[in-house]
Amino acid sequence: MKNKKDDRIICAAETTIPLPPMDIYETSDMLVFDIDLPGVAIQDMSLTVYDDIVVIEGIRSKLSIDNCRFLCMERTHETFRRMIKLPVKVNTASASAVYKDGVITLSFPKIKDRVFQIRIEKE
Secondary structure (H helix, E strand, C coil): CECCCCCCECEEECCCCCCCCEEEEECCCEEEEEEECCCCCHHHEEEEEECCEEEEEEECCCCCCCCCCCCCCCCCCCEEEEEEECCCCECHHHCEEEEECCEEEEEEEECCCCCCCCCCCCC
């Protein structure tokens, strides 16, 4: 995915298997990720931030049913790892994540650029 403001890539993947779809959006004070992870247990996923990179990792466990023969199996049951470059300055220490109805909402407060006027004095 490319940021429309410039051409830097903000999403990357380390696998060829289908990755969980996600949306990234910003408000005036927040950067928000909505990541679809239905069927993935909280204990089987992790979110980590390294400098300006968010790493989403997890595993969707294979359904185990005794005495059955699958007639169709389209859902992936493998590990995934997705890295996303943060497109704006955020306070990573104040991030929050909520998992509801198979979607993780990861939110970061944005850091506003500070502008200071410097007074020039005559010698």
